Amino acid sequence: MALFGEKYDERVRVLSMGDFSTELCGGTHASRTGDIGLFRIISESGTAAGVRRIEAVTGEGAIATVHADSDRLSEVAHLLKGDSNNLADKVRSVLERTRQLEKELQQLKEQAAAQESANLSSKAIDVNGVKLLVSELSRC
Incomplete structure (x- = not known):
């Protein structure tokens, strides 16, 4: 027992x-x-x-x-604008769309960071033969 x-x-x-x-x-x-x-x-x-x-x-x-x-x-x-008969398919669709949007968002963040980097490098100044750049960056 x-x-x-x-x-x-x-x-x-x-x-x-x-x-x-x-x-x-x-x-x-x-x-x-x-x-x-x-x-x-x-x-x-x-x-x-x-x-x-x-x-x-x-x-x-x-x-x-x-x-x-x-x-x-x-x-x-x-x-989900569906019914109980197709609910699993609707959830799969929403999850897939969420994954796609997260991937697109990450790509856009990377593009924005690359653009900001290019913009910053053009603002560097020459101080006695040394490139100097001072900037405050925002968080994504």
């Missing part, structure tokens, strides 16, 4: 699965699976080597998470 630092109420169930596993459980239990209704996993993680933990909601709580996710999906689709 593994406790994993969990906190339990005064009463706790002991669940056994044959001779494979015996665990403490402070969770809610149903008499039959049909009582549960919709079952939705909301997170999954590893608690120890070879041991996985899931957290789920059931019944009306699961339905509420489905509605909330659907609302968020609709909002994102609206922002």
